[in-house]
Amino acid sequence: MTDLCILGGGPAAWSCAMTARARSLETLVIHTGISQSVLSRAEKIVNYPGIPEISGLDLLASFRDQALAMGCQERVVNARQVMAMEDSVMVLCGQDVVECRALVLALGAARPALLPGEEDLLGRGVSWCGTCDGIFYRGKEVAVLSAWEGGVEEAVFLADLCSGVDYYVMKEHEHSLPDSVHEKAGRPQSLEKEGDRIRLHTKESSALYDGVFIFRPAVSPTRLLPDLETEDGFIRVNRRMETSIPRVFACGDCTGRPLQIAKAVGEGNVAAISASELLQQKKG
Ligand SMILES: Cc1cc2nc3c(=O)[nH]c(=O)nc-3n(C[C@H](O)[C@H](O)[C@H](O)COP(=O)(O)OP(=O)(O)OC[C@H]3O[C@@H](n4cnc5c(N)ncnc54)[C@H](O)[C@@H]3O)c2cc1C
Missing domain, CATH: 3.50.50.60 (FAD/NAD(P)-binding domain)
Known part of the structure; x- marks a missing residue:
């Protein structure tokens, strides 16, 4: 069982992974490839602090490299279903089930359109x-x-x-x-x-x-976790990035506007800190 699983491969997920590693949590990022982040479509970003100009893909690659260098693990696969239990959370992905002590949803705001029927x-x-x-x-x-x-x-x-x-x-x-x-x-x-x-x-x-x-490379949050509370299509969270389901946190575009990198990165940081505090309490 890993300490923390993060679903997503955009800025929110990698930021969350870095903070989780800085707090020594065993961290697994499950994502469908950085090219599936909406940010990969941005040719030029000029509003990210400290970096005057960069492409979306280069920024994503740099986030990912930094998180992996800090020791987080990754699996490139679509997460299909999540089951929250009393002491752990199970994620069905690819051909396996991954079990973790806490889960962060960093799924982005893109929702797959289904075919008629x-x-x-x-x-x-x-x-x-x-x-x-x-x-x-x-x-x-x-x-x-x-x-x-x-x-x-x-x-x-x-x-x-x-x-x-x-x-x-x-x-x-x-x-x-x-x-x-x-x-x-x-x-x-x-x-x-x-x-x-x-x-x-x-x-x-x-x-x-x-x-x-x-x-498809994404699943809507309520398909993943049918009991998850949402508001206007976004996952409802509090200031600690806790969702309506114990042990499950969310961050980034999937929690609502503004849909911006800086906000996604900030929420990823908060989600990791909250998850780490929760796991400390459960240990203590
Ligand atoms: C063209 C364009 C230009 C932009 N330019 C800027 C800009 O200049 N400045 C700025 O601040 N913001 C910009 N944005 C907004 C910015 O891209 C988003 O706010 C940011 O990417 C949100 O990050 P995120 O991690 O929340 O979600 P995303 O970057 O969307 O990442 C979500 C990730 O979750 C993965 N995922 C989803 N479901 C699953 C699943 N079931 N299993 C596994 N993985 C899953 C996806 O594949 C994806 O990798 C731009 C957006 C676009 C589209």
């Missing part, structure tokens, strides 16, 4: 997790709809179980596929149930599958 068919032919649900599609034909590199690993995993795996790109990303996975043209538009199967519509055509797996 997706929400309704989730668990009824549509899945967000190859490892959890792949077994139900042994010997069957499935489609993988992916918005990021993580979809490739999942498609390869499914190709070992299923009779056919077609790969659709929802958003451009690197995807070198083995022969067992077939790339299909056309952007997914919507899904509908047809008998026992799922019809996937792209702009140009449609196809029937036994199952459809959808992989």
